[in-house]
Amino acid sequence: MPTPPPIRGGRSMPAVPNKRSFLDLSGELRNKVYSHLFKFEDPLLVVGVEEPELCRRVGDGNGSLKRTSQFRISDEGPWGLYDEVYPSSDGEIERASLRLGLLATCRQIYQEAASMLYGSNEFAITKTIIGLDKHDPKGTFIRGTSTWLVSLGSQVRMLKDITIDLDNLCPTSCTEYLYGSKQNFLFGIRSTRDYIDVGSLVAFLWLCDGNFNINFSYSKRDQHMFWMGIAAHSSGHSIHQDPEPTALMSMIQSLRTDSLGIKKFHHAIGSIGIARNGKSGVIVYKAGPKSRECCPSYGLEGPVKLHNCPNTRRFFTASAGNDLRMQPREPPNLKLLHTSIQNRIFNLVLHREKEVEIDVTNSYGQISPGSGFLFACRDFREDYAWKVWKNSFSLLVPLDIPYASFEALQPLVHRLHSPIPDVFAWERSMGSYCQSTSMLYNTMYMDALQVHLKFTSPGVEGLDELKIDALGLILAMLGTPGTRGEYNSKEHSIRISIHQDVDGQIMEMDNMTIALRHLWAVVEQTLTWCMARDQSIAHAKRPQIFINGRGKAISFRHSDTSREWEVPRLGQEEYMANHKSVSRNKKRKRGRISAAVGLRDYLRGLRLGGDYWAAKDRVCQLLKATVPDCSLKM
Numbered sequence: 001m002p003t004p005p006p007i008r009g010g011r012s013m014p015a016v017p018n019k020r021s022f023l024d025l026s027g028e029l030r031n032k033v034y035s036h037l038f039k040f041e042d043p044l045l046v047v048g049v050e051e052p053e054l055c056r057r058v059g060d061g062n063g064s065l066k067r068t069s070q071f072r073i074s075d076e077g078p079w080g081l082y083d084e085v086y087p088s089s090d091g092e093i094e095r096a097s098l099r100l101g102l103l104a105t106c107r108q109i110y111q112e113a114a115s116m117l118y119g120s121n122e123f124a125i126t127k128t129i130i131g132l133d134k135h136d137p138k139g140t141f142i143r144g145t146s147t148w149l150v151s152l153g154s155q156v157r158m159l160k161d162i163t164i165d166l167d168n169l170c171p172t173s174c175t176e177y178l179y180g181s182k183q184n185f186l187f188g189i190r191s192t193r194d195y196i197d198v199g200s201l202v203a204f205l206w207l208c209d210g211n212f213n214i215n216f217s218y219s220k221r222d223q224h225m226f227w228m229g230i231a232a233h234s235s236g237h238s239i240h241q242d243p244e245p246t247a248l249m250s251m252i253q254s255l256r257t258d259s260l261g262i263k264k265f266h267h268a269i270g271s272i273g274i275a276r277n278g279k280s281g282v283i284v285y286k287a288g289p290k291s292r293e294c295c296p297s298y299g300l301e302g303p304v305k306l307h308n309c310p311n312t313r314r315f316f317t318a319s320a321g322n323d324l325r326m327q328p329r330e331p332p333n334l335k336l337l338h339t340s341i342q343n344r345i346f347n348l349v350l351h352r353e354k355e356v357e358i359d360v361t362n363s364y365g366q367i368s369p370g371s372g373f374l375f376a377c378r379d380f381r382e383d384y385a386w387k388v389w390k391n392s393f394s395l396l397v398p399l400d401i402p403y404a405s406f407e408a409l410q411p412l413v414h415r416l417h418s419p420i421p422d423v424f425a426w427e428r429s430m431g432s433y434c435q436s437t438s439m440l441y442n443t444m445y446m447d448a449l450q451v452h453l454k455f456t457s458p459g460v461e462g463l464d465e466l467k468i469d470a471l472g473l474i475l476a477m478l479g480t481p482g483t484r485g486e487y488n489s490k491e492h493s494i495r496i497s498i499h500q501d502v503d504g505q506i507m508e509m510d511n512m513t514i515a516l517r518h519l520w521a522v523v524e525q526t527l528t529w530c531m532a533r534d535q536s537i538a539h540a541k542r543p544q545i546f547i548n549g550r551g552k553a554i555s556f557r558h559s560d561t562s563r564e565w566e567v568p569r570l571g572q573e574e575y576m577a578n579h580k581s582v583s584r585n586k587k588r589k590r591g592r593i594s595a596a597v598g599l600r601d602y603l604r605g606l607r608l609g610g611d612y613w614a615a616k617d618r619v620c621q622l623l624k625a626t627v628p629d630c631s632l633k634m
Contacts (some may be wrong), residue, residue: 023108034116037099043124043163052148056096118158124217126165138273139169139196146200149208159212166218166243169196195282196243198252199271205256206263214252216245247278247320254324260316270312278320285312335377342384349373350387355394355450360415392448394495402460404453405544406472412451413476415439449492450513451477455549456499456506463496463510463549470519470545470553477516492516496549514551526553526567533565 022030045055098117103110125148127141142164149156205214251274254260262269262283274281315327334342350373374381374388397404397412416439443449451473455466473494497511526545542559545567557564 022105030112031116034113035120037102038113038117039120043122045165046123046125046144046148047127048144048147052144052151054096054098055094057094114155115158118152118155119160122161122163123159124163124165127168139166139198141169142196142198143200146204149204149210156208156210156212159210161213161215163215163217166216166245169243194276195273196248196276197271197273198255199269199273199284202252202255202272203266203269205252206258206266214249214256216243216248216252218243218245243276244278244320247318248274248276250320250322251278251281251318251324254318254322259324260326279318281316281318281324283314283316285314334373335379346373346380346384346387350384350391352391355392355448357394357396357452358415359396359398360411361398389446391446392450393446394450394452396452396454398454398456400456402455402457402466404455404466404468404473406469406475409472409476416443416477443492450495451493452495452497454497454499458500460498460500461509463498463512466496466498466549467546467554468496468549470522470547471543474516474519474523494519498549510549512550518551519547522547522551522553526556529567530556530565 022033025033042057045057046052047055103113125142125145145162145164152159201214255272260283265285268285270284270286272281272283314329316324317327318324334345374385395412395415397409399408401408418438420439453468460466477492493516494514495511496514498509499506500509501507523545527543544557545553546555546557548554553567555564555566
């Protein structure tokens with residue numbers, strides 16, 4: 001393959017030979033021309049983060065700058081201004097453009113003129129407050145500095161001074177709305193309320209070969225009155241802490257010279273934040289790929305492959321911006337672990353394989369063996385208290401007689417309706433801390449709820465000898481999903497057991513588990529059979545339906561008479577014969593379902609722990625819908 005001929009060097013021929021050119025002038029004269037064209041009295045403003053633009057203040061000494069549009073006043077838009085003019089604490093800012101046609105003449109003129117433009121002017125990075133601006137207490141607009149410097153390419157070596165204007169920086173007390181919550185701290189770290197994000201600027205200073213100065217400016221003139229005027233239009237602004245420009249300049253210079261020795265880790269550093277007073281800072285390192293259960297994005301836009309977790313930070317201190325010292329690394333603790341790891345730990349600690357048994361006559365102290373973790377801090381209670389209620393609970397009701405009435409079940413009623421301890425309180429709908437919930441409220445989140453009736457009366461040898469008020473037990477558990485008429489509810493149950501003292505040890509002699517919905521079937525069957533024998537029972541007050549320990553109805557009684565009817569064991573055929581209206585009339589069946597829904601709606605509006613007589617009346621209404629011609633009153 002033949003070698004291509006070399007590129008011929010030398011200067012190009014002039015377009016018009018023997019005619020004087022601008023380059024024929026002496027260097028001093030050319031510099032004077034460049035100075036008149038590209039040297040300005042006041043700083044040139046650079047505004048914008050993603051796409052920085054050149055601007056000027058209306059009325060400054062840079063009147064030779066060409067305006068991109070005519071200054072116009074209008075009633076449209078915020079502050080009555082078009083987008084060409086932006087309000088500022090120190091006068092309006094308008095877009096401007098340089099007369100750069102001369103730089104396109106030739107390479108030599110470009111190099112000479114560019115050195116005058118970048119080397120003889122001061123550039124100021126500032127922000128606008130158009131439309132009261134987006135709340136920016138973290139100094140997000142400073143990212144525009146590195147964006148603009150990168151766009152300059154090799155011309156960055158010609159820069160002499162860059163000033164970051166903090167006059168329009170939002171006070172730290174203003175609020176920024178991110179994902180529906182108020183956050184004005186850097187990267188979600190609560191201790192960085194007064195910090196400014198300078199990570200992108202420091203990263204550029206480490207990698208570029210420029211020798212320009214970085215300055216900060218902050219004028220306190222009329223700042224308080226200015227922000228008070230802003231507050232009249234937008235709530236959330238007030239003075240909190242003024243920046244210290246001198247300390248910030250010293251801190252940036254210390255970071256630039258790598259006084260902390262962290263430059264070698266620049267690929268792993270996510271960002272750097274410095275306090276407004278120049279006394280402290282934080283280095284946030286990049287973590288691994290973001291998982292679904294990890295920390296929120298804290299306003300980071302777009303997909304984030306490497307994100308900034310709170311457990312990857314290092315704080316450092318400074319004395320007025322100098323003498324930077326890294327603080328000792330925080331000792332490992334549970335709160336600094338990754339969120340997914342915290343979830344696994346709390347699942348192992350708070351979720352039990354077996355049922356969690358609670359004696360209704362004792363306190364909540366043994367509700368969960370690992371619940372001590374919830375006392376560590378409020379964040380744990382807000383985030384993980386709900387895991388306690390995902391267990392299967394067994395409420396132990398000790399009874400020393402072979403008879404269980406509604407009055408004997410009052411400890412169960414009190415435990416279900418009384419407020420639970422603060423450490424276990426959690427409002428699932430809001431996902432936040434709540435002090436007013438009861439155990440009854442949390443039954444909807446439990447895997448299962450079991451009421452354990454533990455009989456320890458001497459002389460009782462079998463479950464058939466027990467006598468339990470089925471309606472009283474239903475009323476005691478009134479409000480749990482199984483008593484709300486919800487056919488898709490979880491299978492809550494009642495466990496009945498007999499314990500006897502055998503040679504000094506309490507041993508279980510027999511037990512039986514009954515589904516809560518089975519009690520409703522027993523009540524319906526018994527009332528249907530009784531009213532088929534005696535219609536006067538339909539108007540009885542305070543009925544009692546007794547079952548034995550195996551869930552079979554044994555007798556019926558009400559307050560109008562001392563008589564107690566024995567109930568034979570009802571089979572399905574006999575029950576359906578006495579309940580023809582239920583089996584033949586579909587409307588009656590639909591009425592049963594609607595009554596159940598009515599009971600559920602009623603319980604939603606009933607304050608837990610309120611009037612039990614009103615609750616009893618509602619149970620009677622349900623029975624009227626399920627049992628023909630029933631007008632029982634309790």
